[in-house]
Amino acid sequence: MKIRVCLKDMVPYSPGKLKPGAIKLASNENPLGMSPMAADALKQSIGSVSLYPDGGCVKLKNALSKKHNLASANICVGNGSDEVLVLIAGAYIEPGDNAVTSQTTFSEYTFATKLFGGTMKYAPMADGCFQLDAIASLIDTKTKLVFLCNPNNPTGTSFSNDELRAFMKKVPKDTLIVLDEAYREYVDRSDFPDSISLLNEYDNVIILRTFSKIYGLAGLRVGYGIARPEIITDMEKTRAPFNVNSLAQAAACAALDDTDFVNKSRAVNREGKTYLYASFDKLGLKYYKTDANFILVYINQDCVAAFEKMMALGVTIRPLRSFGLNDAIRVTIGTPEQNEFFVRCLEKVLGK
Structure with a gap:
């Protein structure tokens, strides 16, 4: 069969890796679950x-x-x-x-x-x-x-x-x-x-x-x-x-109709944002102030290698090589416990 010309150079979607039991901070999902x-x-x-x-x-x-x-x-x-x-x-x-x-x-x-x-x-x-x-x-x-x-x-x-x-x-x-x-x-x-x-x-x-x-x-x-x-x-x-x-x-x-859940989700996100900003500042990492539920941070090393190390430690994040950013990751803002675990893992990966 001859595929359409416009599809020849397109690559099928490849889902990200997920280690069983790992904390998932890779896909910008709500850490509180559903309403x-x-x-x-x-x-x-x-x-x-x-x-x-x-x-x-x-x-x-x-x-x-x-x-x-x-x-x-x-x-x-x-x-x-x-x-x-x-x-x-x-x-x-x-x-x-x-x-x-x-x-x-x-x-x-x-x-x-x-x-x-x-x-x-x-x-x-x-x-x-x-x-x-x-x-x-x-x-x-x-x-x-x-x-x-x-x-x-x-x-x-x-x-x-x-x-x-x-x-x-x-x-x-x-x-x-x-x-x-x-x-x-x-x-x-x-x-x-x-x-x-x-x-x-x-x-x-x-x-x-x-x-x-x-x-x-x-x-x-x-x-x-x-x-x-x-x-x-x-x-x-x-x-x-x-x-x-x-x-x-x-x-x-x-x-x-669940405004309580939305308000709680916003509050948890604000709290997590503040904590992660402070953590990145302490580690001397560049990041962008965010208006969403994730943060892009430059980690000064290969993002895919860092992703593999983070996953081995029990947390998944998004390496941004596919966006042309070889030294950056995107992390979903999680619950306080998830954010603290992520920072501890990141410190290990960075050798801090």
Whole structure:
């Protein structure tokens, strides 16, 4: 069989290593687990798995509509925000088109673009931050999509409301801006973009959110996009039926109402951030201040070798060689106990 040309150079996804019993601080998951209200919803819904799920995610869309003060026509639900990215690319990318993003950002933007025969252009990053002017300068007549991760994975940095609005004025109306806010709930800065309000002013923006991070439902795969109805309709044309299972829908609906769990998760993250900053300062390591639930830190040695040593000690982190950073790792902010164990292991690896 002859594979499509655009797939020839693509490499199948390779899951990270995980040592049984190791503390996992590699994938930006919630260290507190899932929302208790979501757990209860799962127990109550288990008897429905012999039936097909709601193919339109009606109840979940209604809950999201209420939360964001939008119509359900503004929302598309996917099997994780990864699928939503593929739906977007499937709706708008054709062979010969391109998309634009930054260096050192989430790799799924490139995957989704190449999957449909497009190419990706990368703007340089400076000190861990997006350079929005540089991104705008790469847009041409073939640019269908611009991907912005805010806060950015893996650097944890973010840009402000004013910076985003200035950027949007430079983007042609026929280029769709994909604003990925997977870590939005962890942000504390007061000038973070009010992205949903942009829908009142711009036709060419879609906001992505997920239940995988602060809501603790990574294993159930639920994400969603928010956009003008005409964009949602285009995406729905590329969506497979029954793409979000019934347990995931039930858990997501319940998690939306669990404000106590979200607030506790934010508090634990703030506490862990402060502890890890102090620990890295003590070790003399460079890192980026984060607006997410992870930290990028430079360890002054080969990151893959450090990853192997850390895993042998009982903790997994993310080496960032695939991002072109040979001496950096990304660590999820865990519970106090997990953070302390991680620092002890890191000290051993660094010979401190």
